[in-house]
Each structure stands twice: as C-alpha cells, then as structure tokens.
Amino acid sequence: MFKKTVFVASTLLASSLSSVNAAQWHMPTPYGDANHPTKIAYQFAEEVKTATNGDLDIVVHSGASLVKHPEIPRAVRTGQVQMGEIFIGIMGNTHPIFKHDNIPFLATTYDDAEALWQAAKPEMEKQLKKEGMTLLYAVAWPAQSLYTKKPVASLADLAGSRMRAYSPSTSRLADLMGSTPTTIQVPDIPQAFSTGIIDAMVTSPSTGANGQAWDYVNHYTNIQAWIPKNMVVVNTRSFKRLDKDAQQALLTAAANAEEKGWQIVREQAKKDTQTLIDNGITVVEPSDTLVKELSAIGAQMKQEWIDESGAEVKAVLTNYGK
Numbered sequence: 001m002f003k004k005t006v007f008v009a010s011t012l013l014a015s016s017l018s019s020v021n022a023a024q025w026h027m028p029t030p031y032g033d034a035n036h037p038t039k040i041a042y043q044f045a046e047e048v049k050t051a052t053n054g055d056l057d058i059v060v061h062s063g064a065s066l067v068k069h070p071e072i073p074r075a076v077r078t079g080q081v082q083m084g085e086i087f088i089g090i091m092g093n094t095h096p097i098f099k100h101d102n103i104p105f106l107a108t109t110y111d112d113a114e115a116l117w118q119a120a121k122p123e124m125e126k127q128l129k130k131e132g133m134t135l136l137y138a139v140a141w142p143a144q145s146l147y148t149k150k151p152v153a154s155l156a157d158l159a160g161s162r163m164r165a166y167s168p169s170t171s172r173l174a175d176l177m178g179s180t181p182t183t184i185q186v187p188d189i190p191q192a193f194s195t196g197i198i199d200a201m202v203t204s205p206s207t208g209a210n211g212q213a214w215d216y217v218n219h220y221t222n223i224q225a226w227i228p229k230n231m232v233v234v235n236t237r238s239f240k241r242l243d244k245d246a247q248q249a250l251l252t253a254a255a256n257a258e259e260k261g262w263q264i265v266r267e268q269a270k271k272d273t274q275t276l277i278d279n280g281i282t283v284v285e286p287s288d289t290l291v292k293e294l295s296a297i298g299a300q301m302k303q304e305w306i307d308e309s310g311a312e313v314k315a316v317l318t319n320y321g322k
C-alpha cells in the first residue's frame with residue numbers, strides 16, 4: 001500500500017513537472033504545404049516532439065498564415081515567435097552576407113551549392129547571432145530558371161519585359177537583364193501574370209509546377225542560375241531557456257532536416273521539371289549567347305557584392321574556394 005502511494009505520488013510529480021517544462025512554440029513559414037521546405041518543417045517539428053516526449057511542441061504555421069514573409073525575421077528577432085523559416089535572400093538588405101544565396105552562377109550544381117552553404121555558414125551564424133537569432137538548418141530549392149511567354153534566345157528578347165523579383169538581388173538581376181522588377185509573393189504569381197504586372201520570372205521548377213505555370217507561360221529556359229535556400233532560425237533567448245535535452249533534440253532534428261533537404265532537392269528538381277513538360281511547357285537549354293550574357297551579369301553582381309562588404313564576403317569566397 002505504502003509503496004503504491006509513493007509510486008502514485010512520484011508519477012504525479014513527474015507528470016506535473018513535465019507539464020511545467022512543456023512548451024508550445026510557434027514557427028511561421030513563408031511557403032505553403034506543397035513545398036518541400038514546408039514538408040521538412042513539419043517533419044522537423046514532429047521529430048522534436050517525439051524526442052522530447054511532447055515537452056517541446058512546435059506548431060508550424062505554413063504559407064505565411066501567422067506572420068507575413070518579410071516580417072518573419074523581425075518576429076523571431078524580437079521573440080514574438082520562438083522560431084521561423086525565412087528565404088535567405090529576402091534579408092539581402094539587412095546584411096550582404098545574406099546575398100550569398102542569390103548571386104547568379106556562383107553555385108549552379110547541388111554539390112557546389114552545398115559547398116557554398118558550408119562556406120557561408122560561419123559568417124551567417126555570426127550575423128544572425130548579432131540579431132539575437134541562432135541558425136538551425138537550411139533547405140535548398142531546386143535551381144532557378146527562366147519562365148517566359150516567348151522563347152528567349154538572348155537578353156534582347158527580354159528588353160522591356162516585367163520580371164518578378166523576390167529579393168534585393170533578383171531586383172538587381174532584373175535591372176541588369178533589361179527588364180523591370182516587381183516584388184511578388186508566390187501566391188500572387190498567377191494573378192500578376194494574368195493582369196500583366198509581370199511577364200517573366202526566375203524561380204524553381206517546383207514553384208512553377210505548384211503554381212501551374214502552364215496557365216500563364218509557355219517557355220522554360222533551363223539557366224540554373226543559382227540554388228537558393230530557406231533557413232530556419234530560433235530566437236537565441238528562447239533556445240537558451242530550454243533544458244539541455246530539449247536543446248539537443250532541436251539540434252539533432254535540425255541536422256537531420258538539413259541532410260534530408262539536400263537529398264530530396266535533386267529528385268524534386270527532376271520530378272517538377274517533368275511536370276512542366278507534361279503540362280505543355282517548352283523546356284529548353286539556354287543558347288550560348290544567353291549563357292554568355294548572363295555570366296557577365298553574374299560576374300558583375302559578384303563584384304558588386306564583394307564591394308559592398310569586403311571582409312565577410314571575402315571570407316565566404318575564400319572558404320568556398322571559387
């Protein structure tokens with residue numbers, strides 16, 4: 001009898017302790033559930049919940065439903081939410097280090113993109129730390145290519161066009177390509193095309209496939225200009241308030257998410273390009289002229305980027321070795 005009482009008491013104590021420690025966190029993400037970074041975010045949250053026996057419950061709010069994409073960095077920095085996912089390039093005006101993600105032709109294969117990420121990580125972590133954030137993981141998108149209504153043999157074919165931009169670097173790119181940039185979020189792309197606000201965009205086969213790009217463009221030129229990433233960050237104070245086990249659970253799940261992301265993206269790129277073809281989009285390799293013209297723009301943007309922030313950018317390029 002006595003033993004049983006002790007058992008009940010300690011069980012109650014354990015469960016009340018765990019409810020005292022249990023936390024529900026909110027994690028806004030910018031893109032909808034069909035996108036592979038969002039799928040990985042859900043798996044990450046599930047893994048953390050299991051590893052902490054439910055003590056850390058991360059609620060994923062996808063599709064910018066809780067916080068608008070451009071506001072997510074501030075929401076995490078100020079602790080309004082504990083974690084968030086951000087397309088790295090949108091922070092390009094905060095500090096040039098974030099631009100490593102959108103420089104055309106700096107890394108165009110998945111192996112190079114992984115190497116660039118490893119090279120950029122230390123500087124990224126330093127900068128995020130200054131803003132009260134800790135980097136958890138990043139997930140790459142498939143390589144970014146050109147969607148247009150008409151074939152593009154050279155940049156002359158884009159003269160006067162209106163191009164979607166999704167970051168400071170892509171605005172600059174549109175300028176240099178002789179088109180006018182307009183910032184448009186993914187859910188607004190179909191309407192922006194149908195109302196003539198834009199008539200071209202550079203994004204992944206995935207975003208084209210998810211948004212049924214065949215309804216508003218006919219041509220996809222496989223320029224594979226860069227491989228951008230979403231990163232997941234945590235408010236550093238929130239992270240430090242967790243006990244050591246929960247911290248470790250978060251870091252382990254983050255490492256797994258990052259590894260899975262690099263594995264999935266290669267397959268995803270092939271699958272989604274095939275979806276574009278199956279739905280009638282003409283997929284072509286870029287002409288030599290277009291490659292030459294775009295490479296020159298890439299070289300110019302790289303130089304402008306170096307000029308903006310010598311030390312940090314040079315550190316990335318030295319680590320990257322290219």
Ligand code: PCA
Binds near residue numbers: 141142166185228
């Ligand atoms: N899709 C997102 C980011 C990169 C991508 O492939 C977008 O177009 O906004």
